[in-house]
Amino acid sequence: MEHNWFFPPHDGVRLEDLAMRLGAELSDQGAAAKVVRNVSPVYRAKDGDLCYLLSRKGKAELETCQATAILCDAALASLVPAHITVLLTPRAHMAFALAGEILQPAAMRPAFVTSEASGVSPMAYVDPTARLEPDVVVEPMAVIGANVEIGEGTRIGPGVVIGAGVRIGRDCTISAGARIQCALIGNRVILHPGACIGQDGFGYGPSPKGGMIKIVQVGRVIIQDDVEIGANTTIDRGTMDDTVIGEGTKIDNQVQIGHNVRVGRHCGIVSKVGIAGSTTVGDGVMIGGAAGLNGHIKIGDGVQIAAMSGVVADIPAGERYGGIPARPMRDFLRDVAEMTARTNNRKKTGDKE
Template identity: 40%
Template sequence: MTTLGEVAAAANARLQGCDATTVITGVAPLNGAESGQISFLTHPRYRPFLAHTQAAAVILSPEDAAYCPVPALVATNPHVAYARAAALFVPTTRSHGGIHPTAWVDPSAQVAASAWIGPQCTVEAGAVVGEGVCVGPNCVIGEQTVVGAETRLVAQVTLCHRVHIGRRVLVHPGAVIGSDGFGLALGPDGRWVKVPQLGGVWVGDDVEIGANTTIDRGALEDTVIEEGVKLDNQIQIAHNVRVGAHSALAGCVGIAGSARIGRHCMLGGGVGVAGHLEIADRVQVTGMSLVARSIAEPGAYSSGLAVEPNRLWNKISARLRRLDELFRRVAALEKISKNGSI
């Protein structure tokens, strides 16, 4: 049982017109909340629903509190407050310790007594699984891989050899960490020669890695994901990349080899980053942008063109093909002008 006072404490919010002993059973959107549920207002688009909400209380900003017809939990940052409050209602999966009969654990592996190794899992030679780790079904933990305390591998996660996973890391289904980087050298006979990938992957504490995301091992040094990084689904991080602490990367981001992403950066969905580039701290790159050169200053960056009606886009495309011709004509006219001919 969770009371409104406990929700307010977790959200670091101020109660307004509330009975702190009111029992809260869950969270719901403004237009669907019922008695016993809390709701939230984090975007102006949803203000019209506030006047008619049936929620037991609403998490919102001081500016919106005056218009709230029901009790409120007032917070400077309602989005963060909501995230902390909602965490109280997430079903928790805690390790109960033990190894499922269908799992295979190499005798040289070290598995803490409080860790759980689920059905059909494999833990290879020299691996270390820390206290309170939960390894879901069909996961593979490779040779000499370390999994830090309280980490959870949800299901079908593959950690290849010599991977280091920090504490309290959450890895969603299908993620592959430590597969070979795409290292190839073109020989004189036109055939590709594989460059051995001798490094590993180092993942810091409190990282979250989305479903089907892949992080390649380094060629010589480790690929590094620093503490607090949040990776969405289907992201590709190539060998020797370094992602700075507390950065967030949305779905389908692709980062080529040896790129460096700063701390507290945000990359929108589908962003591509070319290899061997450096992005400064606190950079935001909007969705579907291509980063083709290093970014030295913090701020927001974009590339590409937004969607347009097809007929208009065809005209724009035709004009884009003529840009080089137009540039040359303008340059020629400027040259004539400077010579005094016109």
């Protein structure tokens, strides 16, 4: 890949210092003064790069690897060529994520779009009743409504619209084109471009004349600390209760979360997931891409839901589910194996006939 001017290399971190910060063990103390400046995949890593190895499946990629250092478990260290220094750690994936934060801090949250890196742009509109703590940045064309409160160190990108009465905590990043209303947002929250928070939930009652009558949505959205919400994701406000996204949860792009949904702490929700209204999702739940969850159900703590699953009923804590309708993973895989076998048998029978 050609030089990336969007994310230039770090000035350099010594391997000895990096190992200490990551809690890793430097395999060769003679390499302590070597410097890494960037992260890279194994197959195209060059001098100055750091990469990581998770399994023996990556052995072939090491043939073209010229990295300065590689993070891996001690069981994989023998696979690494002699010219590459090994940083030993049983949690290489986590250590690589932490190293990325050290070497590419600017990539940890969306950057400023304009060159204005302080204060309120004269091309933004801030209602006179809004209260902004020191060191809040508001870029051009943003609109901040009446009685909004925004905490110190928060960045408001261009074209953002923040509705009346919204509260946003400290050190948040609200990216270009995001829309927020009827919401209370904690500290260190990241909203990526186009995220929409606090709009009407989908609620209608039958009309005696046919058609549907709108049910008012008068709840809020509460987003706790350290949540990250992807581009073009939508989170509806509650009907009368609140929609809640728990601390540390990470939500991908193009996710839809309905009214009154409660998502627990430290969940991972991948792109295209849809969660219907009044569903409760426990702590530490992982939901694969394009899965759909029915309304008014409960997903227990630590549940894992496979991509493209259709969840129609409660799932007990700690279970792994997949398929349509979603069922325990062992049952889903058995059903897939049986269907595959029947299909193959039909093909064989057809060939003979």
